[in-house]
Amino acid sequence: MSDIKKRPVILDCDPGEDDAVCMFMMLASQQFELLGITPVCGNKTLLYCEKNALRLLELTGHTEIPVYKGADRSMARGVRTAGNVHGNTGLGPVVLPEPKIQTQDTYAWEFIYEMAKKYPHELEILAVGPLTNLGKAFLLFPELPKLIKQVVIMGGAAGLGNWTAAAEFNIWADPEAAKIVFNAKVPMVMMALEICFMAYVSPDDLKAIRGDGTGIIANVTADLLTRRVDFGLARGAKGGILCDAVAATYMIDPSLIEVEEVEVDVDTQGELTVGKTVIARDYTELYKIKPNTKNGIGINREAFIDLLIKSVKTLDEKLSH
Numbered sequence: 001m002s003d004i005k006k007r008p009v010i011l012d013c014d015p016g017e018d019d020a021v022c023m024f025m026m027l028a029s030q031q032f033e034l035l036g037i038t039p040v041c042g043n044k045t046l047l048y049c050e051k052n053a054l055r056l057l058e059l060t061g062h063t064e065i066p067v068y069k070g071a072d073r074s075m076a077r078g079v080r081t082a083g084n085v086h087g088n089t090g091l092g093p094v095v096l097p098e099p100k101i102q103t104q105d106t107y108a109w110e111f112i113y114e115m116a117k118k119y120p121h122e123l124e125i126l127a128v129g130p131l132t133n134l135g136k137a138f139l140l141f142p143e144l145p146k147l148i149k150q151v152v153i154m155g156g157a158a159g160l161g162n163w164t165a166a167a168e169f170n171i172w173a174d175p176e177a178a179k180i181v182f183n184a185k186v187p188m189v190m191m192a193l194e195i196c197f198m199a200y201v202s203p204d205d206l207k208a209i210r211g212d213g214t215g216i217i218a219n220v221t222a223d224l225l226t227r228r229v230d231f232g233l234a235r236g237a238k239g240g241i242l243c244d245a246v247a248a249t250y251m252i253d254p255s256l257i258e259v260e261e262v263e264v265d266v267d268t269q270g271e272l273t274v275g276k277t278v279i280a281r282d283y284t285e286l287y288k289i290k291p292n293t294k295n296g297i298g299i300n301r302e303a304f305i306d307l308l309i310k311s312v313k314t315l316d317e318k319l320s321h
Protein backbone atom coordinates (compact mmCIF):
# COMPACT_ATOMS: atom_id res chain seq x y z
CA MET A 1 0.00 0.00 0.00
CA SER A 2 2.88 2.38 0.80
CA ASP A 3 3.93 2.60 -2.89
CA ILE A 4 0.44 3.46 -4.00
CA LYS A 5 -0.22 7.16 -4.42
CA LYS A 6 -2.67 8.36 -1.81
CA ARG A 7 -5.85 10.13 -2.86
CA PRO A 8 -5.86 13.78 -1.72
CA VAL A 9 -9.10 14.52 0.14
CA ILE A 10 -10.68 17.23 2.27
CA LEU A 11 -13.32 16.34 4.85
CA ASP A 12 -15.96 19.03 5.22
CA CYS A 13 -18.17 18.27 8.22
CA ASP A 14 -20.18 19.45 11.23
CA PRO A 15 -19.26 16.98 13.99
CA GLY A 16 -21.82 15.58 15.00
CA GLU A 17 -22.07 11.95 16.14
CA ASP A 18 -22.15 10.39 12.68
CA ASP A 19 -19.57 12.89 11.40
CA ALA A 20 -17.26 11.54 14.10
CA VAL A 21 -17.69 7.98 12.86
CA CYS A 22 -17.20 9.16 9.27
CA MET A 23 -13.96 10.83 10.35
CA PHE A 24 -12.78 7.63 12.08
CA MET A 25 -13.35 5.64 8.89
CA MET A 26 -11.45 8.14 6.75
CA LEU A 27 -8.57 8.31 9.23
CA ALA A 28 -8.32 4.53 9.37
CA SER A 29 -8.18 4.05 5.61
CA GLN A 30 -4.69 3.92 4.14
CA GLN A 31 -5.96 5.18 0.77
CA PHE A 32 -6.16 8.86 1.60
CA GLU A 33 -3.99 11.81 2.27
CA LEU A 34 -6.40 13.76 4.47
CA LEU A 35 -5.24 17.28 3.64
CA GLY A 36 -7.44 19.04 6.13
CA ILE A 37 -10.78 19.26 7.84
CA THR A 38 -13.15 22.14 7.19
CA PRO A 39 -15.87 22.31 9.84
CA VAL A 40 -19.08 24.17 9.12
CA CYS A 41 -22.01 25.40 11.17
CA GLY A 42 -24.58 22.60 11.10
CA ASN A 43 -25.32 20.09 13.81
CA LYS A 44 -24.08 22.74 16.24
CA THR A 45 -22.75 26.26 15.91
CA LEU A 46 -19.35 26.53 14.22
CA LEU A 47 -17.47 26.84 17.50
CA TYR A 48 -18.74 23.48 18.72
CA CYS A 49 -18.20 21.77 15.36
CA GLU A 50 -14.67 23.18 15.14
CA LYS A 51 -13.80 22.09 18.67
CA ASN A 52 -15.25 18.64 18.09
CA ALA A 53 -13.12 18.22 14.96
CA LEU A 54 -10.03 19.19 16.97
CA ARG A 55 -11.03 16.91 19.84
CA LEU A 56 -11.55 13.94 17.53
CA LEU A 57 -8.16 14.48 15.91
CA GLU A 58 -6.53 14.53 19.34
CA LEU A 59 -8.44 11.42 20.38
CA THR A 60 -7.22 9.50 17.34
CA GLY A 61 -3.66 10.82 17.56
CA HIS A 62 -3.97 12.70 14.27
CA THR A 63 -3.00 16.17 15.41
CA GLU A 64 -0.97 16.61 12.21
CA ILE A 65 -4.15 17.16 10.21
CA PRO A 66 -5.03 20.86 10.02
CA VAL A 67 -8.50 22.23 10.70
CA TYR A 68 -9.62 25.37 8.85
CA LYS A 69 -12.04 28.17 9.64
CA GLY A 70 -15.43 27.39 8.12
CA ALA A 71 -18.69 29.27 7.72
CA ASP A 72 -20.44 30.25 10.93
CA ARG A 73 -23.82 30.64 9.23
CA SER A 74 -25.68 29.68 6.09
CA MET A 75 -25.36 31.81 2.95
CA ALA A 76 -28.80 33.42 3.21
CA ARG A 77 -30.66 32.11 6.26
CA GLY A 78 -28.52 32.91 9.28
CA VAL A 79 -27.40 30.32 11.82
CA ARG A 80 -29.23 27.02 11.38
CA THR A 81 -28.37 24.14 13.68
CA ALA A 82 -29.85 20.75 14.55
CA GLY A 83 -30.57 21.83 18.13
CA ASN A 84 -29.99 18.95 20.50
CA VAL A 85 -30.25 16.07 18.04
CA HIS A 86 -26.57 15.31 18.65
CA GLY A 87 -26.68 16.15 22.37
CA ASN A 88 -25.45 19.26 24.15
CA THR A 89 -21.96 19.32 22.66
CA GLY A 90 -22.61 17.55 19.35
CA LEU A 91 -20.96 14.30 20.41
CA GLY A 92 -23.92 12.83 22.27
CA PRO A 93 -22.87 11.17 25.52
CA VAL A 94 -19.16 11.27 24.67
CA VAL A 95 -17.23 13.83 26.70
CA LEU A 96 -13.78 14.73 25.39
CA PRO A 97 -11.35 17.25 26.90
CA GLU A 98 -10.91 20.79 25.62
CA PRO A 99 -8.65 20.56 22.56
CA LYS A 100 -5.06 21.75 22.77
CA ILE A 101 -4.58 22.07 19.02
CA GLN A 102 -6.10 25.04 17.25
CA THR A 103 -7.86 25.98 14.06
CA GLN A 104 -5.72 27.56 11.30
CA ASP A 105 -6.32 31.20 10.34
CA THR A 106 -7.09 30.37 6.69
CA TYR A 107 -10.73 30.14 5.63
CA ALA A 108 -12.08 26.79 4.48
CA TRP A 109 -12.97 28.07 0.98
CA GLU A 110 -9.47 29.48 0.44
CA PHE A 111 -7.92 26.21 1.60
CA ILE A 112 -10.18 24.19 -0.73
CA TYR A 113 -9.17 26.38 -3.69
CA GLU A 114 -5.46 26.18 -2.83
CA MET A 115 -5.64 22.39 -2.60
CA ALA A 116 -7.55 22.14 -5.89
CA LYS A 117 -4.77 24.11 -7.59
CA LYS A 118 -2.14 21.93 -5.93
CA TYR A 119 -3.92 18.68 -6.90
CA PRO A 120 -5.79 19.55 -10.11
CA HIS A 121 -8.33 16.85 -11.14
CA GLU A 122 -7.23 14.73 -8.19
CA LEU A 123 -8.73 16.51 -5.19
CA GLU A 124 -11.82 14.82 -3.74
CA ILE A 125 -14.13 16.43 -1.22
CA LEU A 126 -16.20 14.47 1.23
CA ALA A 127 -18.88 16.83 2.55
CA VAL A 128 -21.17 15.57 5.30
CA GLY A 129 -22.62 18.77 6.68
CA PRO A 130 -24.43 21.77 5.18
CA LEU A 131 -22.69 22.76 1.93
CA THR A 132 -21.88 26.36 2.91
CA ASN A 133 -18.07 26.10 2.74
CA LEU A 134 -18.20 24.49 -0.67
CA GLY A 135 -20.89 26.84 -1.96
CA LYS A 136 -18.73 29.82 -0.97
CA ALA A 137 -15.68 28.26 -2.59
CA PHE A 138 -17.54 27.74 -5.89
CA LEU A 139 -18.92 31.30 -5.82
CA LEU A 140 -15.57 32.89 -5.08
CA PHE A 141 -13.49 30.77 -7.44
CA PRO A 142 -15.47 29.99 -10.60
CA GLU A 143 -12.69 27.83 -12.07
CA LEU A 144 -12.71 25.60 -8.99
CA PRO A 145 -15.30 22.98 -10.04
CA LYS A 146 -13.34 21.88 -13.07
CA LEU A 147 -10.26 21.27 -10.89
CA ILE A 148 -12.07 18.87 -8.55
CA LYS A 149 -12.25 15.13 -9.19
CA GLN A 150 -15.45 14.50 -7.23
CA VAL A 151 -17.60 15.75 -4.40
CA VAL A 152 -19.22 13.02 -2.32
CA ILE A 153 -21.93 14.27 0.00
CA MET A 154 -24.27 12.97 2.64
CA GLY A 155 -27.41 14.94 2.10
CA GLY A 156 -30.77 15.09 0.46
CA ALA A 157 -33.77 12.81 0.22
CA ALA A 158 -35.70 11.47 -2.72
CA GLY A 159 -38.75 11.00 -0.54
CA LEU A 160 -39.58 12.20 2.96
CA GLY A 161 -37.25 14.58 4.72
CA ASN A 162 -35.92 14.21 8.25
CA TRP A 163 -35.97 17.90 9.16
CA THR A 164 -39.05 19.10 7.38
CA ALA A 165 -41.60 16.95 5.62
CA ALA A 166 -39.67 17.53 2.40
CA ALA A 167 -36.08 18.30 3.33
CA GLU A 168 -33.10 16.49 4.78
CA PHE A 169 -31.17 18.50 7.40
CA ASN A 170 -27.88 19.20 5.56
CA ILE A 171 -29.64 20.62 2.53
CA TRP A 172 -32.32 22.44 4.55
CA ALA A 173 -29.60 24.12 6.64
CA ASP A 174 -28.22 25.89 3.57
CA PRO A 175 -30.33 25.35 0.46
CA GLU A 176 -28.72 28.22 -1.45
CA ALA A 177 -25.25 26.70 -0.99
CA ALA A 178 -26.52 23.24 -1.95
CA LYS A 179 -28.07 24.66 -5.12
CA ILE A 180 -24.75 26.22 -6.10
CA VAL A 181 -22.92 22.95 -5.51
CA PHE A 182 -25.36 20.76 -7.47
CA ASN A 183 -25.27 23.19 -10.36
CA ALA A 184 -21.49 23.63 -10.40
CA LYS A 185 -20.90 20.93 -13.02
CA VAL A 186 -18.59 19.05 -10.69
CA PRO A 187 -18.91 15.24 -10.52
CA MET A 188 -21.32 14.76 -7.61
CA VAL A 189 -22.13 11.66 -5.58
CA MET A 190 -25.03 11.82 -3.16
CA MET A 191 -25.80 9.54 -0.25
CA ALA A 192 -29.32 10.62 0.60
CA LEU A 193 -31.55 9.54 3.48
CA GLU A 194 -32.90 6.47 1.70
CA ILE A 195 -29.57 4.67 1.51
CA CYS A 196 -28.70 5.74 5.06
CA PHE A 197 -31.80 3.94 6.32
CA MET A 198 -30.68 0.80 4.48
CA ALA A 199 -27.35 0.96 6.35
CA TYR A 200 -28.76 0.58 9.86
CA VAL A 201 -26.67 -0.63 12.81
CA SER A 202 -28.41 -3.43 14.74
CA PRO A 203 -27.96 -4.17 18.47
CA ASP A 204 -25.72 -7.14 17.51
CA ASP A 205 -23.60 -4.89 15.29
CA LEU A 206 -23.26 -2.50 18.20
CA LYS A 207 -21.87 -5.30 20.38
CA ALA A 208 -19.45 -6.29 17.63
CA ILE A 209 -18.29 -2.66 17.28
CA ARG A 210 -17.55 -2.41 21.01
CA GLY A 211 -15.77 -5.77 20.94
CA ASP A 212 -14.06 -6.68 24.21
CA GLY A 213 -14.57 -3.14 25.53
CA THR A 214 -10.88 -2.24 25.70
CA GLY A 215 -10.53 -0.11 22.57
CA ILE A 216 -10.79 3.66 23.02
CA ILE A 217 -12.18 4.29 19.54
CA ALA A 218 -14.37 1.18 19.66
CA ASN A 219 -15.92 2.38 22.91
CA VAL A 220 -16.40 5.95 21.69
CA THR A 221 -18.00 4.68 18.46
CA ALA A 222 -20.31 2.34 20.37
CA ASP A 223 -21.22 5.14 22.80
CA LEU A 224 -21.96 7.48 19.88
CA LEU A 225 -24.23 4.84 18.36
CA THR A 226 -26.11 3.49 21.37
CA ARG A 227 -28.69 6.27 21.53
CA ARG A 228 -29.23 6.02 17.78
CA VAL A 229 -29.84 2.29 17.93
CA ASP A 230 -32.29 2.72 20.82
CA PHE A 231 -34.01 5.54 18.94
CA GLY A 232 -34.42 3.39 15.82
CA LEU A 233 -35.65 0.34 17.73
CA ALA A 234 -38.20 2.44 19.61
CA ARG A 235 -39.62 3.49 16.25
CA GLY A 236 -39.88 0.00 14.84
CA ALA A 237 -36.66 0.03 12.80
CA LYS A 238 -34.04 -2.74 12.96
CA GLY A 239 -31.42 -0.38 14.35
CA GLY A 240 -29.94 3.10 14.23
CA ILE A 241 -28.52 5.09 11.36
CA LEU A 242 -25.25 6.94 11.02
CA CYS A 243 -25.66 8.74 7.74
CA ASP A 244 -22.23 10.31 7.30
CA ALA A 245 -20.48 6.95 7.63
CA VAL A 246 -22.28 5.82 4.47
CA ALA A 247 -20.63 8.63 2.50
CA ALA A 248 -17.24 7.59 3.95
CA THR A 249 -17.99 4.04 2.82
CA TYR A 250 -18.53 5.20 -0.75
CA MET A 251 -15.16 6.97 -0.63
CA ILE A 252 -13.36 3.92 0.75
CA ASP A 253 -15.05 1.16 -1.26
CA PRO A 254 -17.56 2.32 -3.87
CA SER A 255 -18.16 -1.31 -4.87
CA LEU A 256 -20.28 -1.68 -1.72
CA ILE A 257 -22.78 0.88 -2.96
CA GLU A 258 -24.98 0.78 -6.02
CA VAL A 259 -25.57 4.15 -7.65
CA GLU A 260 -27.76 5.48 -10.41
CA GLU A 261 -27.24 8.55 -12.55
CA VAL A 262 -29.85 11.17 -11.79
CA GLU A 263 -30.46 14.88 -12.20
CA VAL A 264 -30.61 16.77 -8.93
CA ASP A 265 -31.54 20.34 -8.17
CA VAL A 266 -32.46 22.02 -4.91
CA ASP A 267 -35.64 23.92 -4.15
CA THR A 268 -34.88 27.29 -2.55
CA GLN A 269 -38.31 28.87 -3.02
CA GLY A 270 -41.07 26.48 -2.05
CA GLU A 271 -43.33 27.26 0.86
CA LEU A 272 -43.35 23.61 1.98
CA THR A 273 -40.42 22.22 0.04
CA VAL A 274 -37.50 24.56 0.59
CA GLY A 275 -34.33 22.47 0.90
CA LYS A 276 -35.79 19.56 -1.04
CA THR A 277 -33.43 17.75 -3.40
CA VAL A 278 -35.57 17.32 -6.49
CA ILE A 279 -34.36 14.12 -8.14
CA ALA A 280 -35.22 13.14 -11.72
CA ARG A 281 -34.62 9.66 -13.09
CA ASP A 282 -34.43 8.66 -16.69
CA TYR A 283 -37.96 7.23 -16.49
CA THR A 284 -39.75 8.91 -19.21
CA GLU A 285 -39.56 10.09 -22.76
CA LEU A 286 -41.28 13.29 -21.74
CA TYR A 287 -38.48 14.64 -19.59
CA LYS A 288 -34.95 14.04 -20.77
CA ILE A 289 -32.71 14.24 -17.72
CA LYS A 290 -29.31 15.90 -17.66
CA PRO A 291 -27.51 13.65 -15.16
CA ASN A 292 -25.34 15.60 -12.73
CA THR A 293 -25.20 13.21 -9.75
CA LYS A 294 -24.65 9.59 -8.84
CA ASN A 295 -27.24 8.74 -6.21
CA GLY A 296 -26.77 5.79 -3.83
CA ILE A 297 -29.63 3.32 -4.16
CA GLY A 298 -28.31 0.13 -2.58
CA ILE A 299 -25.67 -0.92 -0.08
CA ASN A 300 -24.08 -4.17 1.04
CA ARG A 301 -25.02 -3.60 4.69
CA GLU A 302 -22.99 -6.47 6.13
CA ALA A 303 -19.85 -5.31 4.32
CA PHE A 304 -20.52 -1.77 5.52
CA ILE A 305 -20.65 -2.96 9.15
CA ASP A 306 -17.48 -5.02 8.61
CA LEU A 307 -15.71 -1.97 7.23
CA LEU A 308 -16.86 0.08 10.21
CA ILE A 309 -15.57 -2.52 12.68
CA LYS A 310 -12.30 -2.86 10.78
CA SER A 311 -11.85 0.93 10.83
CA VAL A 312 -12.27 1.30 14.59
CA LYS A 313 -9.94 -1.65 15.17
CA THR A 314 -7.29 -0.11 12.92
CA LEU A 315 -7.42 3.16 14.85
CA ASP A 316 -7.27 1.36 18.19
CA GLU A 317 -4.30 -0.72 17.04
CA LYS A 318 -2.49 2.44 15.95
CA LEU A 319 -3.21 4.04 19.34
CA SER A 320 -1.87 1.05 21.24
CA HIS A 321 1.56 1.25 19.53
Ligand code: BDR
Pocket residue numbers: 016017018019043082085128129154162168169170243244
Ligand atom coordinates in the same frame (compact mmCIF):
# COMPACT_ATOMS: atom_id res chain seq x y z
C1 BDR B 1 -27.32 14.65 8.41
O1 BDR B 1 -27.66 15.71 9.30
C2 BDR B 1 -26.81 15.69 10.42
O2 BDR B 1 -27.55 15.80 11.60
C3 BDR B 1 -26.00 14.42 10.35
O3 BDR B 1 -24.69 14.64 10.84
C4 BDR B 1 -26.00 14.07 8.89
O4 BDR B 1 -24.94 14.70 8.21
C5 BDR B 1 -28.46 13.67 8.35
O5 BDR B 1 -29.62 14.30 7.91
Ligand code: CA
Pocket residue numbers: 013014015016018019042043128129244
Ligand atom coordinates in the same frame (compact mmCIF):
# COMPACT_ATOMS: atom_id res chain seq x y z
CA1 CA C 1 -23.07 15.72 9.43
